[in-house]
Amino acid sequence: MDKVNNKMKDINTGRRDVLIAGALSATAAAMPGMAAAQSANAASITGAPSAPPVMAGVRFDINGKAHALELDTRTTLLDALREHLHLTGTKKGCDHGQCGACTVIVDGQRINSCLTLAVMHEGSTITTIEGLGTPEKLHPMQAAFVAHDGYQCGYCTPGQICSAVAALGEIRRGVPSHVSADLNARPQVTPEELRERMSGNICRCGAYSNIVDAITDVAGRPA
Incomplete structure (x- = not known):
């Protein structure tokens, strides 16, 4: 019985060693990624400068008036209307194109303005609820x-x-x-x-x- 017990102890010890070694290896592999994430968080906290947004000019006709804007290329048409032109009649609902609250008419076609970028509509004729x-x-x-x-x-x-x-x-x-x-x-x-x-x-x-x-x-x- 003593031999059997000793054998079982050896097996359990070997399993623990394998698990410990695996955990150490996984931790070591994750360290570079963790360090990078910590550096990014530190940069955001300390206010370190990040890459400036890419800006672009766009011109369109909205409700019969010509508008020219300089926008971050990531700006949606919805945000351009609401935040830059203060045409707040167009509503931001789901912001995923699922509810239709942001519908406007662009060149005669209705679209969800939250799903399209403003810079994609250079020269377009746009009608919002304020223009009807x-x-x-x-x-x-x-x-x-x-x-x-x-x-x-x-x-x-x-x-x-x-x-x-x-x-x-x-x-x-x-x-x-x-x-x-x-x-x-x-x-x-x-x-x-x-x-x-x-x-x-x-x-x-x-x-x-x-x-x-x-x-x-x-x-x-x-x-």
Whole structure:
């Protein structure tokens, strides 16, 4: 029995030695990376200078006015509108292109402004909610949203309205959607078409049926 116990002790000791050696090796391999991370953290804490951002000039027409900006090339169109031009009607929702609150119309096409860089739109014509209408002279789509109570908290409303205006433009141009019965025929303004085309704009308050009514009203068909 003593021989067996001694043998088991030797086996356990050997296993411990292997584990200890492995841990030491892993620690040694990780040390350079840890040192680099600590140096980076120290630089940020002490305010050591970092590489300056790459800047670029961009010119575009926004709501009928020419604008020229010098921007960090990483600036999104959404941040250029809100932070640099103070057009805060365009909302930052998810900032991942999933909610549609930041929808604007660029060269006649609706886009999520959080997913595109401002410098990509040199020479573009951009319309935000501020460019569609004013409190004194509402755009028909804005007036319809008011008449049909197409909003509650209102946060998504600017994106909803810009998207709705562009969606009707798509239908007029004959652009089909995933629910168009005949891709070769001109699409019609139906609840199914509107729900599909507006599916990228999320309303947390759930005013979807009223939004469809508002768009249908503007399209000139009975809701």
